[in-house]
Amino acid sequence: MSLSLSPTNAISAVPAENSKIAPIIHLAAVGKRFGKNQVLANIDLDVHHSEVVCLIGPSGSGKSTLLRCMAFLEEYDDGEIHIEGRLLGWEIDDRGHRKHAGRNRLNEARRNLGIVFQQFNLWPHMTALGNVTEALVRVRRLPRQEAEKKAMKALDKVGLSEKAKEYPARLSGGQQQRVAIARALAMEPKIMLFDEPTSALDPELVGEVLAVMKQLAQEGMTMVVVTHEMGFAAQVADSVVFLDQGSVVTRGTPNEVFRDTQHPRLRQFLQNYLDRNAFWNTTPELEN
Amino acid sequence: MTFDLSIITANAGAIWNAFLVTIYTWLAGSVLGLMAGLLIAALMLFGGRPLQLLLRVFIELVRGTPFLVILFLVYYGGPSFGLRLGAMTAGVLCIAFYSSVYFAEIFRSGFAAVPRGQLEAGECLGLGRLQLLWRVQLPQMLVLILPAIVNMLTILCKETAVLSIITVPELTAVLTGIGTRTFTFIETLLVLCIAYLLLIEITSRAGRWLEHRVGIYLQR
Numbered sequence: 001m002s003l004s005l006s007p008t009n010a011i012s013a014v015p016a017e018n019s020k021i022a023p024i025i026h027l028a029a030v031g032k033r034f035g036k037n038q039v040l041a042n043i044d045l046d047v048h049h050s051e052v053v054c055l056i057g058p059s060g061s062g063k064s065t066l067l068r069c070m071a072f073l074e075e076y077d078d079g080e081i082h083i084e085g086r087l088l089g090w091e092i093d094d095r096g097h098r099k100h101a102g103r104n105r106l107n108e109a110r111r112n113l114g115i116v117f118q119q120f121n122l123w124p125h126m127t128a129l130g131n132v133t134e135a136l137v138r139v140r141r142l143p144r145q146e147a148e149k150k151a152m153k154a155l156d157k158v159g160l161s162e163k164a165k166e167y168p169a170r171l172s173g174g175q176q177q178r179v180a181i182a183r184a185l186a187m188e189p190k191i192m193l194f195d196e197p198t199s200a201l202d203p204e205l206v207g208e209v210l211a212v213m214k215q216l217a218q219e220g221m222t223m224v225v226v227t228h229e230m231g232f233a234a235q236v237a238d239s240v241v242f243l244d245q246g247s248v249v250t251r252g253t254p255n256e257v258f259r260d261t262q263h264p265r266l267r268q269f270l271q272n273y274l275d276r277n278a279f280w281n282t283t284p285e286l287e288n
Numbered sequence: 289m290t291f292d293l294s295i296i297t298a299n300a301g302a303i304w305n306a307f308l309v310t311i312y313t314w315l316a317g318s319v320l321g322l323m324a325g326l327l328i329a330a331l332m333l334f335g336g337r338p339l340q341l342l343l344r345v346f347i348e349l350v351r352g353t354p355f356l357v358i359l360f361l362v363y364y365g366g367p368s369f370g371l372r373l374g375a376m377t378a379g380v381l382c383i384a385f386y387s388s389v390y391f392a393e394i395f396r397s398g399f400a401a402v403p404r405g406q407l408e409a410g411e412c413l414g415l416g417r418l419q420l421l422w423r424v425q426l427p428q429m430l431v432l433i434l435p436a437i438v439n440m441l442t443i444l445c446k447e448t449a450v451l452s453i454i455t456v457p458e459l460t461a462v463l464t465g466i467g468t469r470t471f472t473f474i475e476t477l478l479v480l481c482i483a484y485l486l487l488i489e490i491t492s493r494a495g496r497w498l499e500h501r502v503g504i505y506l507q508r
Contacts (some may be wrong), residue, residue, distance in 0.1 A: 107414045114412075121409035125427050125505045133424065135413035167505040180409075187413060232451055 031078030036072040040246045050220040054233035057243035063226045072242045111127030114184030118196040120176045128179045129164040154186035165265040306462035314448045317383025325391025339426045350389040361404030363454045379451040394436045400427030431502050442488045
């Protein structure tokens with residue numbers, strides 16, 4: 001990943017030949033306000049094919065909002081977001097003013113995005129299979145049989161083909177989130193966006209969801225993950241972005257961000273995390 | 289005091305017809321009211337601000353008017369606006385009109401009860417607004433609002449008694465008519481009560497059964 005704020009300083013975890021190719025997600029000077037409250041300011045971020053980027057930061061830092069902007073679930077006010085070269089959500093008219101892109105254009109730009117939410121957002125009145133099949137039938141217009149075959153494949157991938165006929169209420173949180181991942185995967189997206197996918201889960205159930213995500217990353221899926229799971233970020237991410245108060249504070253490989261950081265705010269954030277997760281009498285200290 | 293049910297058996301045919309009229313005005317009015325209510329709720333949800341405001345005013349106005357007054361306005365006041373309706377038609381339309389605003393409020397609360405996130409998920413998968421309404425919002429909200437709908441139906445069932453005022457030959461009109469003609473108030477009123485009780489008991493039982501059926505996905 002390379003952030004183009006200051007190109008000389010940009011740290012890229014992607015092989016050099018890859019970064020010459022246009023990024024699959026390109027954010028330039030993105031800003032977002034809720035009323036007078038500036039929640040994102042001047043965000044530059046490139047994500048390349050097969051890259052896994054983790055967004056970390058304290059609550060209220062804007063990381064979820066940033067991710068939601070990437071799917072245009074939130075309208076960004078400034079800057080541009082391009083998905084595979086297509087401007088997301090906005091259209092520039094002849095006079096250079098921007099206006100909402102129509103539904104079709106928005107869906108076109110979103111076509112290769114899959115998104116997974118903190119609260120799963122499954123449709124509770126449909127079975128696991130029904131949830132995964134729905135968009136295949138209604139959006140992709142596949143015949144039902146073919147759609148169900150595809151849906152079963154996706155459920156199998158997250159290890160839940162046996163639960164296909166169950167309603168979400170009868171599944172554990174971890175299983176529900178895996179169904180939600182299958183629902184997104186069935187549409188064969190090129191990019192998966194995860195918005196705190198394990199934050200609503202019992203600690204015991206976090207592992208099974210992370211395992212599925214890890215597998216996806218290994219298969220070369222391009223992923224942007226908002227997470228509080230520093231272990232996951234350290235093990236899986238190609239690059240980690242630390243946000244605070246709506247701005248990118250630092251970015252780099254997990255090693256650079258978690259070990260060598262000199263940013264006081266980031267050090268404080270990580271120390272808090274370590275203190276919170278401390279066990280026995282030993283509080284792990286950050287290396288100097 | 290005498291208690292003579294023979295007066296009931298002697299008028300069984302007329303009472304049965306009145307029973308059917310009550311069911312007809314009740315169900316026809318309710319179905320129309322439900323459709324109108326859904327339309328109002330959908331317009332409030334998807335329409336612009338001015339339309340929302342207009343419908344809000346309409347709802348408050350109708351809710352603030354007693355059913356009897358609406359009935360008088362339409363049946364007796366209607367002709368001066370060129371609106372000439374038979375008693376039965378006027379009765380059905382008034383029930384529909386009166387109930388539509390209550391149903392609209394019930395539907396509105398139902399729409400609001402389906403979490404936004406479920407719509408966002410659908411939106412990201414490329415589902416359109418109407419598809420989401422039809423496939424995600426309606427099926428869930430119908431389950432959520434079923435108890436409120438059934439409750440409203442039972443109220444409307446008893447509200448049809450008011451139609452006796454505009455000469456609709458329904459249960460209350462016919463039975464109180466028999467009662468005053470033959471001085472058998474106790475017998476006729478008893479039958480009247482049992483008839484309404486029967487209708488309402490059937491309705492609420494059907495409602496509970498349906499609630500259980502359609503809410504099956506909520507069971508753990």
